[in-house]
Amino acid sequence: MRIAVDAMGGDRGPSTVVDGVKMIMRDLPSDVELLVVGKSRHLKRLFSLKRADHPRVHLVDAPQVVKMTDKPRDSLKLKDSSIATATRLVKEGEAQALVTPGNTGAAMAHMMMSWRLLPEIDRPALAGILPTPTGLTTVLDMGANVDCKPHHLVQFAIMGVCYARDMLGIENPRVGILTIGEEETKGNEQVLAARQLLKKSTLLFKGNAEGRDLMTGEFDVVVCDGFVGNIVLKFAEGFAKFIIRGLKTEVSNSLVAMLGAVAMAPAVKKFGKRVDASEFGAVPLMGVNGVGFIGHGGSNAKAISNAIRSAVHFSKRRVNDRITDLVQENLHVISGSAK
Amino acid sequence: MRIAVDAMGGDRGPSTVVDGVKMIMRDLPSDVELLVVGKSRHLKRLFSLKRADHPRVHLVDAPQVVKMTDKPRDSLKLKDSSIATATRLVKEGEAQALVTPGNTGAAMAHMMMSWRLLPEIDRPALAGILPTPTGLTTVLDMGANVDCKPHHLVQFAIMGVCYARDMLGIENPRVGILTIGEEETKGNEQVLAARQLLKKSTLLFKGNAEGRDLMTGEFDVVVCDGFVGNIVLKFAEGFAKFIIRGLKTEVSNSLVAMLGAVAMAPAVKKFGKRVDASEFGAVPLMGVNGVGFIGHGGSNAKAISNAIRSAVHFSKRRVNDRITDLVQENLHVISGSAK
Numbered sequence: 001m002r003i004a005v006d007a008m009g010g011d012r013g014p015s016t017v018v019d020g021v022k023m024i025m026r027d028l029p030s031d032v033e034l035l036v037v038g039k040s041r042h043l044k045r046l047f048s049l050k051r052a053d054h055p056r057v058h059l060v061d062a063p064q065v066v067k068m069t070d071k072p073r074d075s076l077k078l079k080d081s082s083i084a085t086a087t088r089l090v091k092e093g094e095a096q097a098l099v100t101p102g103n104t105g106a107a108m109a110h111m112m113m114s115w116r117l118l119p120e121i122d123r124p125a126l127a128g129i130l131p132t133p134t135g136l137t138t139v140l141d142m143g144a145n146v147d148c149k150p151h152h153l154v155q156f157a158i159m160g161v162c163y164a165r166d167m168l169g170i171e172n173p174r175v176g177i178l179t180i181g182e183e184e185t186k187g188n189e190q191v192l193a194a195r196q197l198l199k200k201s202t203l204l205f206k207g208n209a210e211g212r213d214l215m216t217g218e219f220d221v222v223v224c225d226g227f228v229g230n231i232v233l234k235f236a237e238g239f240a241k242f243i244i245r246g247l248k249t250e251v252s253n254s255l256v257a258m259l260g261a262v263a264m265a266p267a268v269k270k271f272g273k274r275v276d277a278s279e280f281g282a283v284p285l286m287g288v289n290g291v292g293f294i295g296h297g298g299s300n301a302k303a304i305s306n307a308i309r310s311a312v313h314f315s316k317r318r319v320n321d322r323i324t325d326l327v328q329e330n331l332h333v334i335s336g337s338a339k
Numbered sequence: 340m341r342i343a344v345d346a347m348g349g350d351r352g353p354s355t356v357v358d359g360v361k362m363i364m365r366d367l368p369s370d371v372e373l374l375v376v377g378k379s380r381h382l383k384r385l386f387s388l389k390r391a392d393h394p395r396v397h398l399v400d401a402p403q404v405v406k407m408t409d410k411p412r413d414s415l416k417l418k419d420s421s422i423a424t425a426t427r428l429v430k431e432g433e434a435q436a437l438v439t440p441g442n443t444g445a446a447m448a449h450m451m452m453s454w455r456l457l458p459e460i461d462r463p464a465l466a467g468i469l470p471t472p473t474g475l476t477t478v479l480d481m482g483a484n485v486d487c488k489p490h491h492l493v494q495f496a497i498m499g500v501c502y503a504r505d506m507l508g509i510e511n512p513r514v515g516i517l518t519i520g521e522e523e524t525k526g527n528e529q530v531l532a533a534r535q536l537l538k539k540s541t542l543l544f545k546g547n548a549e550g551r552d553l554m555t556g557e558f559d560v561v562v563c564d565g566f567v568g569n570i571v572l573k574f575a576e577g578f579a580k581f582i583i584r585g586l587k588t589e590v591s592n593s594l595v596a597m598l599g600a601v602a603m604a605p606a607v608k609k610f611g612k613r614v615d616a617s618e619f620g621a622v623p624l625m626g627v628n629g630v631g632f633i634g635h636g637g638s639n640a641k642a643i644s645n646a647i648r649s650a651v652h653f654s655k656r657r658v659n660d661r662i663t664d665l666v667q668e669n670l671h672v673i674s675g676s677a678k
Contacts, residue, residue: 071522133584143519146527180482180569188485188566211573215581227527228567230519231550232574238551239578245472246613250606260602267589267596274585 001031002095003311004086005304007038008065010101011297014038015046017101020304022052032312035060035095037082060085066106068297075106076113083107087114090290097291097311099282101299107292108144108285115290118320120327120334123148124287125156125226126294127163128233131275132217138164138173139214139222142283143230150193153177153223154334157203158326159286160221166317167310173220176209178228183208190225197333202326281306284314286323291315340370341434342650343425344643346377347404349440350636353377354385356440359643361391371651374399374434376421399424405445407636414445415452422446426453429629436630436650438621440638446631447483447624454629457659459666459673462487463626464495464565465633466502467572470614471556477503477512478553478561481622482569489532492516492562493540493673497665498625499560500542505656506649512559515548517567522547529564536672541665620645623653625662630654 005021007014021034028034033056036043040061047053062085066075078084083103087110089095100107104126112124125141138160145152157175164173177195179187186208187195198205209222214232224232251257281303282295291314293307327334344360346353360373367373372395375382379400386392401424405414417423421439426449428434439446443465451463464480477499484491496514503512516534518526525547526534537544548561553571563571590596620642621634630653632646666673 131581133581146519178570180485180566180573188564191566211570211575212577212580214574215577224570227519227530228570231517231563231567232571234519234550235553235571235574236550236578238554239575241551242470242472242554243582243614246610247607250610251603254606257603257606260599260604260606263599264590264596264603265599267593267599268586271585271589275582 001312001315002033002035003308004035004037004060004089004095004098005308006082006086006098006100007036007043008062008082009103009107010295010299011068012101012299014043016299016301017304018043018046018050018052019301020308021057022050023301024305024308025052025054025057028056028308029312032056033058034308035089037062037086037089039063039065060089066103068103070103070106072105072109075103076109083110087111087292090292091115096315097293099293099295099304099307099311101282101295101304102297104294104297107294111285111288111290111292115288117287118289118324118327120331121155121287121323123152123155124285125159126283127160127286128229128283129280130214132215134217135170136168137214137217137219137222138168139224139229139232140286141224141226141229142233143226144285145226147227148190148225149336150190150197151334151336153190153194153225154197154201154330155287156223157198157201157221158330158334159323160223161203162319162322162326163284163286164220166319166322167313170220172204174206174218175203175221175223176206176213176219178211178214178222178224179208180210181208182210194223201333202329281308281310284310289320291320340651340654341372341374342647343374343376343399343428343434343437344647345421345425345437345439346375346382347401347421348407348442348446349634349638350407351440351638353382355638355640356643357382357385357389357391358640359647360396361389362640363644363647364391364393364396367395367647368651371395372397373647374428376401376425376428378402378404399428405442407442409442409445411444411448414442415448422449426450426631429631430454435654436632438632438634438643438646438650440621440634440643441636443482443633443636446633450624450627450629450631454627456626457628457663457666459670460494460626460662462491462494463624464498465622466499466625467568467622468619469553471554473556474509475507476553476556476558476561477507478563478568479625480563480565480568481572482565483624484565486566487529487564488675489529489536490673490675492529492533492564493536493669494626495562496537496540496542496560497669497673498662499562501658501661501665502623502625503559505658505661506652509559511543513545513557514542514560514562515545515552515558517550517553517561517563518547519549520547521549533562540672541668620647620649623649628659630659
């Protein structure tokens with residue numbers, strides 16, 4: 001199995017990607033090879049400088065670079081960019097999956113155009129993972145689409161169930177739909193119609209999830225359209241930053257509090273490790289006919305290495321085949337004509 | 340000026356409301372009287388038990404009670420409930436504002452039916468307040484409506500600007516629209532159309548606000564439909580709870596960390612005070628032709644007293660008149676036919 005790694009994406013540049021590759025090579029299964037895609041002369045120098053050379057790491061040259069600020073449509077014109085090349089390697093069977101630390105929009109555009117969608121799937125979705133007191137909740141779509149139709153939400157639910165089951169080991173994932181109240185009648189038109197379809201699906205549909213239920217562990221999979229999902233995701237980022245900065249400011253005003261913070265640090269770190277996004281590495285673009293994990297632009301080496309691990313796992317578990325199976329079971333509720 | 344206080348709403352019952360009334364009577368302006376509405380025999384006993392009697396506090400009898408679980412439509416049938424009576428007092432000019440600790444849906448239904456809307460306003464909105472490093476951001480709608488039209492978002496922006504200016508003292512509030520990217524082209528159909536209207540308004544429109552911008556202080560007012568706003572609001576609640584519980588669990592595993600937590604407590608408390616919802620007391624239902632503040636069902640005495648203070652302030656500043664003025668300036672963008 002070969003995983004293509006886009007070395008030129010991300011805010012931190014190829015150096016961080018090389019660090020991530022070095023980190024994972026220590027314990028990567030012996031049947032896995034990595035194809036690191038980017039400006040190969042530059043990469044070669046980085047690998048030897050960092051003593052990261054490894055017999056199962058191969059460089060693939062891609063002279064062009066998609067910048068983090070490039071628009072998805074413009075990025076498609078760069079046919080020899082690292083993301084275009086990595087996508088092509090998967091398309092042509094030279095690699096079984098790809099990992100990129102962003103630009104998210106450009107990466108999605110390349111995968112969509114090159115790989116197309118799985119049978120009967122109309123829209124891809126970014127699957128995000130939120131920590132709960134007891135485990136993890138998979139939330140999708142985190143921002144691939146806006147203005148979804150009700151049956152698209154059902155397709156997202158199918159993908160989410162496969163992710164939760166095959167990647168997180170949850171036997172029979174409980175599915176919820178994100179809305180604004182507990183009662184059946186609560187929600188907008190899109191949600192009310194999707195609810196009816198989900199009730200008729202073969203999934204374990206447990207009803208309405210409110211905003212607070214995203215982190216209680218009451219649901220294993222929560223579906224929403226990408227507009228709502230992306231706002232919630234970015235709000236979580238902003239909220240966490242606000243709390244950390246606010247506490248730091250207050251603590252720095254008092255010596256006693258600063259000493260207290262030092263004493264608490266290991267416990268805080270342990271908690272932080274549980275909720276740290278880099279533990280998951282990256283999120284998969286689901287519903288496409290290929291395996292692609294997209295990291296946060298600011299991905300560090302640990303995030304890159306964990307993303308590679310996730311991509312290996314996703315390919316080995318044949319998650320896309322499982323989606324196709326579950327789609328077949330639910331043909332009656334996933335098309336636009338479903339009632 | 341008289342403020343009607345619904346003593347029977349909320350999860351904590353009338354005892355907490357009486358505590359809140361007692362708390363505020365110490366420093367309420369001498370031209371303000373309170374009409375405490377509920378089962379008057381029960382309230383009379385509570386007031387004397389708690390030594391909360393005050394010459395400017397009057398009891399108004401309302402034999403019926405709307406429970407927190409009652410549906411808004413059903414609650415309207417209880418014509419002699421405390422919320423119905425409080426709403427009527429405002430309608431008939433006996434009081435200038437009302438405060439209730441919930442049920443939110445029932446309270447909104449009563450105000451809407453009894454007071455109707457301000458001229459040219461089609462939908463009311465709940466205005467929420469989020470803390471930022473430098474001040475406060477007003478976000479609306481927090482859940483009064485779903486499936487909004489673009490011009491409704493402009494109406495919310497007008498209400499939000501008046502709240503930020505007249506209640507929070509921000510001279511020229513910067514307005515943003517909640518969406519999923521920085522560029523002009525990012526958003527769903529509703530947002531893209533509303534953007535065009537906001538650009539043509541007399542408001543200081545600063546463009547797209549992403550989820551993370553809700554707490555950076557870059558915007559003073561952010562508009563969204565109630566579906567998105569309510570999900571974000573409840574997610575914030577759930578997220579905060581998750582962090583507090585998670586940290587508590589980790590800290591309780593280590594004596595050193597526990598001592599550290601004790602040392603940090605005053606700093607944490609100071610920060611907590613800044614972000615504590617009860618500091619704001621309650622949120623106004625804006626756009627209705629009357630002044631109504633609705634608290635969280637779990638409102639404590641401090642929240643009740645602060646809500647009363649907010650209601651007094653809102654009435655004295657004649658915020659509704661200011662909304663009507665700003666509506667007149669923006670007639671070209673707030674009707675359904677606006678282009």
